[in-house]
Amino acid sequence: MSLINPTLVLNCGSSSLKYALISEDGETRIEGLAEALGNTDARIKHKNLDGSKVDINIPNSGAHTEALQIILGDLIKEYQPVAVGHRVVHGGDKFTKATVINEEVLATIEELATLAPLHNPANALGIKAINDIYPKLPQVAIFDTAFHQTMPAHAYRYAVPKQLYTDHQIRRYGFHGTSHNYVSNRASKLTTQDGDKGWLVAHLGNGCSATAVYNGKSMDTSMGITPLEGLMMGTRSGDIDPSFHLHIHRTLGLSLEEVDTLLNKKSGLLGVSGVSNDMRILEQAAAEGNQDAILSLEMFAYRVAKYLLSLTAGLPVLTGVAFTGGIGENGADMRGKIVAHLKHLGAKIDTAKNDALIRGAEGSFHADDSAIELWVIPTDEEYQIMSETREILGL
């Protein structure tokens, strides 16, 4: 096994850094995670090419640059990356595709922190760290929002005064774009149907979103100006009456920030069940008869289905639904619950196939007489970032 002309893929959070070094054919990779960056227990969990694992402490509360120095100068030193692809969360309406990073692009990514205050500054940190260590290495930004820039205005505009859009860029952006792009592409390759393809992609993990994709273009998506809108998630509420903030402020005296924390961190599966945001724990609690856990699962399934049905409005044809993310890839019971609500689409499950699709397996699970296809497609955002990076650089 060896890594030919590898691309380094980086996903930087404020105190973490996920990395993968992927060969040009996408077949082999080294990967790892640096976490607790900036803290005394900063460490790297690294997986070698042969699958063996090492844990390394980063001395002196190392941050992104120190972590990358250890990764590049030690852990993967025998392989020189040909380029770096960065996951960047918000590209606003400035970036519609993968973009080669220069000083101006970096400055724009930093300016867009107004739209993604937790993410874009961390993404910029990773870019600067590579600049410090390998100033000549080409770097490319792959934006979570870029894939959704093909949405028509009637899908991305909010029904609020026009100036909020023209002067303040208030609109639906959508997220998880790299995943929706990869999964819809893969579904179009796997289906035996010819002609135009319309997919509903359900990315169901701790964060959840659904997208309507027609011939490779995002037509509409559930997340909005921030990732809070749309589906019920692990700890996020998803859609809620916009007067909720005011009502809770008036009745309970919570501040805007407190309501924001409530909706982002204390709601969703966790909030409704009072048990956990983790689907596996909830399924266990439901099996033991916990009524709140049972309700949280029913709500989750119903709301995913309701969104999928509404997104069909954005598709000229419907080929099928593709499930991905930790829940979409592993939660056979949850997939079954969701598809049961899609009866008016004529969706029918092959139960044995559905049950077999877990732990990274890829395949279809529709019955022979189903009107639409049903797929499980494990997402691979790192692969997608690698291939978009190479494509834009002409490698």
Ligand code: AMP
């Ligand atoms: P992600 O954010 O994509 O890593 O997904 C995390 C979610 O996937 C959590 O809610 C997990 O409980 C869920 N998940 C992982 N494995 C399973 C499984 N075997 N069955 C049901 N849900 C799972």
